[in-house]
Amino acid sequence: MIRLRGVAKTFTLHNQGGAVIEVMAGATLAVAAGECVGLVGASGAGKSTLMRMIYGNYLTAAGTIEVAGTDVSRADPREIVALRRDRLGYVSQFLRVLPRVPALDVVAEPLIALGRPEEEARTRAAALLARLRLPERLWSLSPTTFSGGEQQRVNIARGFAHPFPALLLDEPTASLDALNRETVLTLIEEAKDRGAAIVGIFHDEGARERVCDRLIDVTGFTPGREG
Numbered sequence: 001m002i003r004l005r006g007v008a009k010t011f012t013l014h015n016q017g018g019a020v021i022e023v024m025a026g027a028t029l030a031v032a033a034g035e036c037v038g039l040v041g042a043s044g045a046g047k048s049t050l051m052r053m054i055y056g057n058y059l060t061a062a063g064t065i066e067v068a069g070t071d072v073s074r075a076d077p078r079e080i081v082a083l084r085r086d087r088l089g090y091v092s093q094f095l096r097v098l099p100r101v102p103a104l105d106v107v108a109e110p111l112i113a114l115g116r117p118e119e120e121a122r123t124r125a126a127a128l129l130a131r132l133r134l135p136e137r138l139w140s141l142s143p144t145t146f147s148g149g150e151q152q153r154v155n156i157a158r159g160f161a162h163p164f165p166a167l168l169l170d171e172p173t174a175s176l177d178a179l180n181r182e183t184v185l186t187l188i189e190e191a192k193d194r195g196a197a198i199v200g201i202f203h204d205e206g207a208r209e210r211v212c213d214r215l216i217d218v219t220g221f222t223p224g225r226e227g
């Protein structure tokens with residue numbers, strides 16, 4: 001479902017004389033349907049960079065990245081948009097939303113983009129927000145003024161609204177209380193049970209142990225450190 005072969009990444013520092021730094025080489029990884037792989041490794045090892053490459057935010061210097069039938073490393077922007085709409089979900093650590101859009105619509109939006117009837121999309125969004133204990137009085141408000149944990153729950157509800165076959169999770173339990181953390185772990189387990197292939201970064205060790213089938217240390221993909 002998610003397959004990386006020999007992926008390399010360089011950054012060109014245009015404001016520093018065009019210096020080119022190699023941050024990753026030979027990254028190879030396969031994640032099957034129903035499997036959750038956790039990325040580990042010291043700070044700066046490249047966990048976030050790898051996630052951004054799988055999501056198609058960063059270009060690859062070498063190698064291929066296949067996600068649910070699309071070669072992200074060669075896809076044009078329209079193919080990336082289509083992949084993100086129907087096959088690849090991403091729960092980032094921070095919510096980025098347009099001002100004045102109510103929380104319920106933020107969560108329903110991915111389903112509406114897929115052509116689902118608005119009422120069905122809103123019903124599903126409401127069920128997820130209720131499950132994540134977001135007080136109903138907040139559903140009609142923009143999440144821009146929400147607390148960190150409230151914003152994260154809106155983000156999680158949005159990421160789980162559509163049953164994406166591939167899912168990227170960046171610290172999905174970071175600012176949650178124990179009850180909501182439990183709910184998110186259950187959502188992840190349910191996604192695995194329905195066959196989602198998941199790549200995640202979890203600093204929460206308990207969460208990692210519970211949902212990850214395998215851990216990949218990205219330090220092994222740092223240039224010059226292979227072998």
Ligand SMILES: Nc1ncnc2c1ncn2[C@@H]1O[C@H](COP(=O)(O)OP(=O)(O)OP(=O)(O)O)[C@@H](O)[C@H]1O
Binds near residue numbers: 023041049050
């Ligand atoms: N936009 C960028 N321009 C230049 N270098 C970058 C850029 N983004 C990341 N890097 C470099 O790539 C390396 C990997 O960074 P990355 O953020 O992926 O690490 P990480 O493992 O996610 O770290 P952390 O656990 O601290 O979040 C670091 O050396 C970082 O300085």
